[in-house]
Amino acid sequence: MSDIVTPKAEPSDPINAATGYSSGTAVLDSENSFADPGLPPHSPRKTDTDPHAQARAARSVVAWFVLSGLGAIGAIAAYVSFPIDATDISTVRPGNLFIGLGMAVSLLGIGIGAVHWARQLMFDEEGVDIRHPQRAPQEVRDAAVEVFAEANKESGFGRRTLIRRSLIGAAALAPLPGIVMLRDLAPASTEGSDPAEKFRHTMWTEGTRLTRDPDGTPIKASDVQIGSAVHVIPEGLTEETENWLNEKAKAVVLLVRMEESELTEAEDRASWSYHGIVAYSKICTHVGCPVALVEQHTHHLLCPCHQSTFDVSDGAKVIFGPAKRPLPQLPITVDDEGYLVAQSDFHEPVGPSFPEREL
Numbered sequence: 001m002s003d004i005v006t007p008k009a010e011p012s013d014p015i016n017a018a019t020g021y022s023s024g025t026a027v028l029d030s031e032n033s034f035a036d037p038g039l040p041p042h043s044p045r046k047t048d049t050d051p052h053a054q055a056r057a058a059r060s061v062v063a064w065f066v067l068s069g070l071g072a073i074g075a076i077a078a079y080v081s082f083p084i085d086a087t088d089i090s091t092v093r094p095g096n097l098f099i100g101l102g103m104a105v106s107l108l109g110i111g112i113g114a115v116h117w118a119r120q121l122m123f124d125e126e127g128v129d130i131r132h133p134q135r136a137p138q139e140v141r142d143a144a145v146e147v148f149a150e151a152n153k154e155s156g157f158g159r160r161t162l163i164r165r166s167l168i169g170a171a172a173l174a175p176l177p178g179i180v181m182l183r184d185l186a187p188a189s190t191e192g193s194d195p196a197e198k199f200r201h202t203m204w205t206e207g208t209r210l211t212r213d214p215d216g217t218p219i220k221a222s223d224v225q226i227g228s229a230v231h232v233i234p235e236g237l238t239e240e241t242e243n244w245l246n247e248k249a250k251a252v253v254l255l256v257r258m259e260e261s262e263l264t265e266a267e268d269r270a271s272w273s274y275h276g277i278v279a280y281s282k283i284c285t286h287v288g289c290p291v292a293l294v295e296q297h298t299h300h301l302l303c304p305c306h307q308s309t310f311d312v313s314d315g316a317k318v319i320f321g322p323a324k325r326p327l328p329q330l331p332i333t334v335d336d337e338g339y340l341v342a343q344s345d346f347h348e349p350v351g352p353s354f355p356e357r358e359l
């Protein structure tokens with residue numbers, strides 16, 4: 001049991017006269033100390049004095065909690081009523097909307113009800129809880145040491161070094177299976193046992209035409225204006241493609257054209273652009289949001305999620321934000337008819353980093 005002391009106001013106390021507060025445990029122990037002003041006098045709320053107001057407040061707290069329960073039930077009903085069809089992205093939105101609304105009502109109901117309860121109905125007089133000394137009396141400390149010494153003697157933990165060391169080794173190894181199993185958080189591989197395989201390849205191959213997203217019309221290099229940006233998918237990627245959403249998520253590209261003189265290209269990538277046209281993966285290397293906001297004059301490409309910014313005129317290097325790698329570049333050229341085509345797949349996995357990426 002703690003000692004709760006509610007300081008009493010002393011009418012003759014000079015501190016009270018100045019502050020209107022009770023003196024509490026005010027002590028002046030030196031010239032530099034200041035007096036504890038104590039607690040302000042308690043002023044009763046309407047619910048403290050009026051039973052009708054109290055009943056009203058209780059009813060409204062109950063109403064908030066009931067509303068919270070209904071919100072939770074609504075969220076479950078929405079989950080059941082709006083199943084997500086993996087092949088139809090339009091089924092995601094209504095489900096998420098109503099599940100989110102239900103959960104929001106549920107959490108808000110509990111929060112508002114609890115705050116209302118605390119403010120209107122719970123005991124609200126402040127008190128002083130005198131802190132006890134933290135250090136246990138010496139005899140209690142001695143007794144604790146004795147208990148440890150006795151346990152050590154009885155268990156033989158200190159004496160049996162081999163058992164002790166093997167136990168420490170076993171305890172150190174025990175969490176490892178859980179850590180190893182984290183590997184399964186990556187998608188299962190369809191090609192061998194490497195789960196990272198799925199990230200290494202996209203639909204882009206040598207000669208695949210670049211087409212507009214979403215209508216799939218091929219793009220002539222001569223049609224791409226300087227300063228323009230085009231969202232691009234590989235030719236042949238349609239809703240009929242197996243796993244088309246996954247394939248699209250990996251293969252989407254942003255095509256940007258600028259004056260050739262504005263481009264800074266690494267020597268080994270000098271042939272990856274075509275007359276100032278460059279193509280970069282749209283999947284942010286931070287955690288995979290689609291980057292799509294291009295600033296025409298600076299050639300900066302912004303990820304809306306956490307504001308990573310890439311310089312498209314200089315290898316899509318990161319110039320700001322949490323991303324750690326440039327966006328992968330798709331090497332491009334034109335075919336006999338002047339349409340833009342890929343020279344190959346990306347030369348590195350697209351998207352965020354993952355443990356096996358460098359292997």
Ligand code: FES
Binds near residue numbers: 305307322
């Ligand atoms: S996902 Fe792009 S900055 Fe985080």
